[in-house]
Amino acid sequence: MRFTVAIDGPAAAGKGTISKAVAAHFGFAHLDTGLLYRAVGRRMLQGEEPVDAAQSLTAEELEQGDLRTAEIAQAASKVAVIPEVRSALIDFQRAFARRAGGAVLDGRDIGTVICPGAEVKLFVTASPEVRAERRYLELAAKGGTVTRDRVLADVKERDARDAERSTAPMKPAEYAVQLDTSDLSIEAALARALEIIEQNLPAT
Numbered sequence: 001m002r003f004t005v006a007i008d009g010p011a012a013a014g015k016g017t018i019s020k021a022v023a024a025h026f027g028f029a030h031l032d033t034g035l036l037y038r039a040v041g042r043r044m045l046q047g048e049e050p051v052d053a054a055q056s057l058t059a060e061e062l063e064q065g066d067l068r069t070a071e072i073a074q075a076a077s078k079v080a081v082i083p084e085v086r087s088a089l090i091d092f093q094r095a096f097a098r099r100a101g102g103a104v105l106d107g108r109d110i111g112t113v114i115c116p117g118a119e120v121k122l123f124v125t126a127s128p129e130v131r132a133e134r135r136y137l138e139l140a141a142k143g144g145t146v147t148r149d150r151v152l153a154d155v156k157e158r159d160a161r162d163a164e165r166s167t168a169p170m171k172p173a174e175y176a177v178q179l180d181t182s183d184l185s186i187e188a189a190l191a192r193a194l195e196i197i198e199q200n201l202p203a204t
Helices: 015-026 034-045 050-054 058-063 071-079 083-098 110-114 128-141 150-165 187-200
Strands: 004-008 028-032 102-106 121-123 177-180
Touching: 004 015, 004 110, 015 028, 015 102, 015 187, 028 083, 034 050, 034 058, 034 071, 034 083, 050 071, 050 083, 058 121, 071 083, 071 150, 083 102, 102 110, 102 150, 110 121, 121 128, 121 187, 177 187
Parallel strands: 004 102, 004 121, 028 102, 121 177
Antiparallel strands: none
16 A cells, blocks of 8 residues: 655644654654755754755664754754755655555655645644744753743744745645644644544545
C-alpha cells in the first residue's frame, strides 16, 4: 500500500507530535522534513554554502542530536528561502512519501509542493501566542536563557519569512483540513487527526 499523509503548519503548532503519533498508530514511516533544512542550516553555520550542503546531505545527518536548537531553527528558516536548496531536497522527500507501507511527512510545503497528490492533507496551526508559550517552555526546560517576548518575536519573524518566501510559501494546501490546536490538548488534536485519516484509508 502506498498512502501519504501530508501535515503542514507553522512552528510549535503540534504537527511534529501529531505526525509521529499518527505514523506510530498506523505503522507508517515518518519524516520530519524540517530536519532536512535544519541539517543544511547547521552546515551553513559551520561555514558551508547552503546549496552545496543540500546537494550532499545524507540521511545519517538527520539522526544527529543537536538539530533542535533555536540557533539552528533560525538557520533552517533562512536556508529554506533559497530555491536551489528546496529543489535539491525535493526528490529525497518525494521518494520517502511514496514508499510502500505508507508515510507521514510533516513540514511547511508538503501538501502544496512535495506531495500535492497526498491522500490526506492536514494544516496544523495555533495562535502565535500559544505557539510561543509552548516553545518558551520547551526551551526553558532545556536550560535556555530565553524570554517569552524574545520567543514570540522569533515565532512571528519565522512565520513571516515562511509565509512570504517566493518559493513554496507556507499555506494550507488545496483540500487540506485545518486543525487549530490553540485550545486543544494533544490527545484531542491527535484524535481528530486520526479520525480524518481513517475516513480516507482504502477499504480492506
